[in-house]
Amino acid sequence: MGELLEVTDITAGYGDGPAILDGAHLTVEPGKVHCIIGPNGAGKSTLLKAIAGMLKIRKGEVRFKGERLNGLRPDQIMRRGIAFVPQERALFPKMTVRENLRMGGYILEDKHELERRIDEVCERFPILKERAHQRAGTMSGGQQQTLAMARTMIIRPAIVMLDEPSLGLAPKIVQEMFDIMAMMARDGITILLVEQNALWGLRNADWGVVLDLGRTLFEGPAREVLSDERIQELYLGGKRAA
């Protein structure tokens, strides 16, 4: 099957600083859920930021539908259909839910179409419809994460990248976030997830990527990552995971 996104051996870092990524690669297939795991500081967030165009790629290549994305600005990458929910969620806490959804669609020229899509997203996520005029910063962590994920759908993205959507959420709420992710996947949106809770992430994914020290150590079917003894020992807490 053809890849949707292909990251080949990239080197990248912040400003003129040292290379944080060096030898990171990744293959993303359409319609699937991909999960990147690895210890704290491995470069997982940096990899998503590099794909999103937020830092300069010094070597290697990011290709999306065959087009080279190296050097494009974040908004140009978003326009091509790659949405990104960073770890800190990047909501506007003082703006209402509806205003936040509007910001998510700032690249759309047709403002009537934008309002129509916001209504559509509100129908999908009743909590957002209910809270439409509430300031985002006053909602619970789970509701804010729901808003951050739903907001990406305004641009009808091909790929949504999620950086640790479960961070700071209670287990029951974490499951809700994975349910939203699964719903997006059923809608045909390809998911690229970074997850600190590696077991949870991999069990909800089709494809697994192990990143450490800025490079990809392994990528393959998620169940293979889960059942690999060496990966279990090093990255999954040593217990039988599968």
Ligand SMILES: Nc1ncnc2c1ncn2[C@@H]1O[C@H](COP(=O)(O)OP(=O)(O)O)[C@@H](O)[C@H]1O
């Ligand atoms: N804005 C930044 N400027 C400089 N270095 C950074 C910045 N963000 C992260 N780093 C460094 O990049 C490395 C990888 O970080 P990160 O990608 O956040 O890892 P992970 O998401 O896997 O925990 C760390 O050593 C971290 O200190």
Ligand SMILES: [Mg+2]
């Ligand atoms: Mg991170």
